[in-house]
Amino acid sequence: MELPPANLDEAVDELxxxxxxxxxxxxxxxxxxxxxxRSSALARIGVWECDLATEELTWTDGVYDLFELPRGSTIQRAHIVDLYFDESRREMERLRAQAIREAGSFSLDIHVRTAKGNERWIRLTADVEQEDGKAIRIFGTKQDITEEKWAQEKLQRLQTELIHVSRKSAMGVMATTLAHEINQPLAAISSYAAGARRALGSAAIDAETLDITLRAIERNAIRAGKIIRSLRAVTHESAAGHQAIDPNPLIREAGALAAARSQTIVIRYGLADGVRIVIDPVQFQQVVINLLQNAADAVRDRPDQEISVASTLLEASVEIRVEDNGDGIGEEMLDAVFDTFTSSKADGMGLGLPISRTIIEAHGGKISAENGAGGGACVCISLPVFRED
Ligand SMILES: Nc1ncnc2c1ncn2[C@@H]1O[C@H](COP(=O)(O)OP(=O)(O)O)[C@@H](O)[C@H]1O
Ligand SMILES: [Mg+2]
Incomplete structure (x- = not known):
């Protein structure tokens, strides 16, 4: 068979x-x-799609990576949904059903445990596609926002640790202003005194001039005294929150808060009865919250998580100890735990203990940290007790 050569050439060219x-x-x-x-890997984002008739899921690599599943492996919706934490699963199913009903869309931050057991936060977006007025497919993106969530939590934590610092610094500003005002009469007093002494040395001073000078000194001393009294009134006023109180209910309340945050922590109390301390209750509780937070951080990875809060009434003071069965304070940290911004934690601010110390010392107490016999940390607060007489 012979094809016309011209056509063959054309066909070959075309091919x-x-x-x-x-x-x-x-x-x-x-x-x-x-x-x-590249861009989805950078943004840690992936695209997903679910056929509503068959529940068949399709993912891009980014989503497999988020869930730490082998790329391209077979995935079943039921199995994936199992990786969601309960609350996230419930909320997602609710929004998903609503979106399918109304052909709408939604976005939700979900908390999941990956196939390898790591906790992650994922921002989920979803949109429903319709054909002939019937929802046939739901699709959207999943993005890793774990670090963003951590940053948020860190900020919240910092806020709880800082609630009471602002009040303190307002007092600090007040004290600085008043100290500045006191300087004026004090400077006047010393210059009047120096002038009088010079005049006395040269014997060129009469009784009347001396009298005027001494009166000026007296006036300024009185003024300085008034300023000091007003400073006392300020500190006293902000100390209005200080009451003679039983610390135990405040301690138990802080403990309940810590226990509510974690179902696995056991808190034991050994609190002395009949103790009364003079302290701002909110600030005192802040200290206990900070110490319990550190103890909770320290026991986080243990199967048995124990924290004990015990107090002992001594002659003129009460000792309150917060102990845990964690790994204890690191050797290199022991001397520095009360320094600001010193933390051994990835998400730590290093403010809990320094703030606690500021509060305790402002109430005439002491705070110290060491490792107990059992290896865990032990933080001890000592505060003067209130006596009626
Ligand atoms: N109960 C504890 N067990 C072990 N280490 C502790 C404990 N409490 C405090 N620390 C150490 O002291 C450091 C400072 O604590 P803190 O001032 O509360 O800051 P942060 O908790 O933000 O790290 C911690 O990072 C940790 O190293
Ligand atoms: Mg802390």
Whole structure:
């Protein structure tokens, strides 16, 4: 069989053109795919899709990576939904059902445990696609926002630790202002006194001038005294929150708060009865909250998580000890735990203990930290007790 040579040549040329075009298009697609993969890996984002008739899931690599599942492996919706923490699962199912009903969309931050057991926060977006008025597919993105969530939590934590510092610093500003005012009469007193002494040395002073000078000194001393009294009134006023109180209910309340945050921690109390201390209750509780938070951090990875809060009434003071069965304070940290911004934790601010010390010392007490016989940390607060007489 013979084909006309001209046609064959044309056909071959055409085929070659086609092949080139396909190669070019494949290269363009590969290029875009690579760009997509790079940017989604950077943003730690992936795309997902679920066929509503078959519940069949399709994921891009980014989503597999988020859940730490092998890329391209077979995935079942029921199994994936099991990786959600209960509260996130409930909320997602509710919003998903609503979106399917109303052909709408939603976005939700979900808390999951990956296939490898790591906790993650994922921002989920979802949109429903319809065909002939019937929802057929739901699709969207999943993005890793774990670090963002951590930063948020860190901020919240810092806020709880800082609630009472602002009040303190307001007092600090007040004290600085008043100290500045006191300086004026004090400077006047010393210059009047120096002038009088010079005049006395040269015997060129009469009784009347001396009298005037002494009166000026007296006036300024009285003024300085008034300023000091007003300073006392300020500190006294802000000390209005100080009451003679039983610390035990405040301690138990702080403990209940710590226990509510974790179902696995056991808190034991050994609190002396009949103790009364003079302290701002909110600030005192803040200290206990900070110490319990550190203890809770220290026992986090243990199967048995124990914290004990015990107090002993001594002659003129009460000792309150917060102990845990964690790994204790690191050797290199022991001398520095009360320094500001010193932390051994990835998300630590290093403010809990310094703030606690500021509060305790402002109430005439002491705070110290050591490692107990059992290896865990033991933080001891000592505060003067209130006596009626
Ligand atoms: N109960 C504890 N067990 C072990 N280490 C502790 C304990 N309490 C405090 N520390 C150490 O003291 C450091 C400072 O504590 P803190 O001032 O509360 O800051 P943060 O908790 O933000 O790290 C901690 O990072 C930790 O190293
Ligand atoms: Mg702390």
């Amino acid at each position: 070659a053109d086609h092949a080139r075009l396909v190669r070019e298009q494949a290269a363009v697609i590969a290029h875009y795919k690579k760009m997509y993969e």
